[in-house]
Amino acid sequence: MSSSPPASLAAPAADGAAADRAVQREVQRRRTFAIISHPDAGKTTLTEKLLLYSGSIAEAGAVRGRKTQRAVTSDWMAMERERGISITSTVLTFEYGGLQINLLDTPGHNDFSEDTYRTLTAADCAVMVIDAAKGIEAQTKKLFKICSARRIPILTFVNKMDRPGCDPLNTLSEISQVLGIEAVPWNWPIGTGRDFKGVYDRQTKQALVFQAVSHGIDRSPVDIVDLNDPPERILSPELAAQVRDEVELIDHAGGAFDKQRFLAGEITPVFFGSALTNFGVEPFFDGFLKLAPTPRPRLSNLGAIPPDRTEFAGVIFKIQANLDPRHHDRVAYLRVCAGRFTRDMEIVHTRTGERIRIKRSQRLFAKERETMDVAYAGDVVGLVIPGQFRLGDTLTEGEPLQFEGQWQFSPECFGTLRCADTGRRKQFDKGLAQLVEEGAIQLLREPVSMSPEPVLAAVGQLQFEVVQYRLESEYNAKTTLHRLPFRIARWVTGDPADVAELRVPSLGRQLQDQDGIPVVLFESEGMLRYCRELNPNLTFSEVSPTATRNF
Numbered sequence: 001m002s003s004s005p006p007a008s009l010a011a012p013a014a015d016g017a018a019a020d021r022a023v024q025r026e027v028q029r030r031r032t033f034a035i036i037s038h039p040d041a042g043k044t045t046l047t048e049k050l051l052l053y054s055g056s057i058a059e060a061g062a063v064r065g066r067k068t069q070r071a072v073t074s075d076w077m078a079m080e081r082e083r084g085i086s087i088t089s090t091v092l093t094f095e096y097g098g099l100q101i102n103l104l105d106t107p108g109h110n111d112f113s114e115d116t117y118r119t120l121t122a123a124d125c126a127v128m129v130i131d132a133a134k135g136i137e138a139q140t141k142k143l144f145k146i147c148s149a150r151r152i153p154i155l156t157f158v159n160k161m162d163r164p165g166c167d168p169l170n171t172l173s174e175i176s177q178v179l180g181i182e183a184v185p186w187n188w189p190i191g192t193g194r195d196f197k198g199v200y201d202r203q204t205k206q207a208l209v210f211q212a213v214s215h216g217i218d219r220s221p222v223d224i225v226d227l228n229d230p231p232e233r234i235l236s237p238e239l240a241a242q243v244r245d246e247v248e249l250i251d252h253a254g255g256a257f258d259k260q261r262f263l264a265g266e267i268t269p270v271f272f273g274s275a276l277t278n279f280g281v282e283p284f285f286d287g288f289l290k291l292a293p294t295p296r297p298r299l300s301n302l303g304a305i306p307p308d309r310t311e312f313a314g315v316i317f318k319i320q321a322n323l324d325p326r327h328h329d330r331v332a333y334l335r336v337c338a339g340r341f342t343r344d345m346e347i348v349h350t351r352t353g354e355r356i357r358i359k360r361s362q363r364l365f366a367k368e369r370e371t372m373d374v375a376y377a378g379d380v381v382g383l384v385i386p387g388q389f390r391l392g393d394t395l396t397e398g399e400p401l402q403f404e405g406q407w408q409f410s411p412e413c414f415g416t417l418r419c420a421d422t423g424r425r426k427q428f429d430k431g432l433a434q435l436v437e438e439g440a441i442q443l444l445r446e447p448v449s450m451s452p453e454p455v456l457a458a459v460g461q462l463q464f465e466v467v468q469y470r471l472e473s474e475y476n477a478k479t480t481l482h483r484l485p486f487r488i489a490r491w492v493t494g495d496p497a498d499v500a501e502l503r504v505p506s507l508g509r510q511l512q513d514q515d516g517i518p519v520v521l522f523e524s525e526g527m528l529r530y531c532r533e534l535n536p537n538l539t540f541s542e543v544s545p546t547a548t549r550n551f
């Protein structure tokens, strides 16, 4: 499914100039993106179709009733299958149209936005999937904000055009009004609901009319017709006339597409379709191949690092334990940001200053893995190394540097976790330590007594459930959780003498994080304000000072 690079590219170049050209050529071929959407908008279905159309899978698995027996290639954890939600981010790598596509699959559920945020930092562009009937939903809005803050280009796919109640003009104005980005239709739907037949391509001025295939398992045959003179058996004259009128209207009303503005994140090209029936899916992928940008320069403490420089540099954006329960190992996901990574090369780990050799680098395709000997800017490499990396760590060849990024978010849910069977205490501690390292949950402890019951801090409630589930299924450690009433956490920094004198109101609770930094939990904003007044010389931050590295 994932193809290895041709041997000629994997071989080291004979001289520096040739190496540069090889790096540049390979970087130009890379497209690394993530799909953002509200749960149920159709992200999984669209991903499957992308794999189907690229030839990576022979047939789409959508017809097997995903909610009960989820058979989607990118969803693999048992809990995901049981609940029909996508929790972990997986990387899908495949060739399409001569390009190497790296699709960073992001969890759709609200509680996992923290993981999603981190994944978005590794993407060069995003595809926003909107349910045509429902319009812009809460999670889409949240994720859009992150992309917009990073100014990453966004392509929009308005899905489920086969459902009744779609109004494409309404969707366009909603995108502009709610998200504040100009929406420019790249194509236009031919009919909606039961009458949805395909799309009119505004660039080529051709109408693409699709034929239904059973459950959208296979690619849908398409007829290309002239909207002014369509064969009646393919497209009714009435529908053709209606689309001509609508296209005339948007030609007059809508702004023109401008690639530079798209790359700057100011406008989004909008594609219409139905991932389920395949109608409009291939034109969207063709548009994606034309528009999706190559890897972008990344900001670091040494300034912007160009992706096509020869020397390697990359950042760890995700850590995951027990990716495959048979292996029981930990994978750190490295986004290659510059140059060429080769297995066994000597690299510098900026945070520790250590020189290391990576012996186990892997390409990941959902559950499958294969050794990855070479990777270029834009690629994601799975590094199988126990306990060496943290989120946000930068690895480089040559001069050490640190890429910017935010790796942790302020928790809003808290609870104490107890190991139900004292005989499994060791497994419980080990499992918890690994899940913390992954960034799946944050762990806070009493500063002095080091109480055996750690306080778990999460961005969303479901994160607790996942941690309990994983502790039980992967470490055989049953747990009980007791929710705490706090809603706010603040990391406290300042002069050590002032920190030592920290005064916490009686309804607050002082703990410390993994790095020993004091954290205070509050039930309300009012309590936090009061605590600030009690400690005017201290700073109360939403995240740990070690979790954000901005320059």
Ligand code: G4P
Binding pocket: 037, 038, 039, 040, 041, 042, 043, 044, 045, 046, 062, 063, 064, 065, 066, 067, 108, 159, 160, 161, 162, 163, 273, 274, 275, 276, 277
């Ligand atoms: P998600 O990953 O964004 O959460 O969405 P997913 O693809 O799982 O799709 C959510 C539901 O919407 C699924 O139905 C899926 O079949 C349906 N769907 C996706 N694209 C389209 C489309 O273009 N048109 C229509 N009409 N439906 C679409 P489900 O009943 O929840 O699951 P299943 O039983 O069909 O597998």
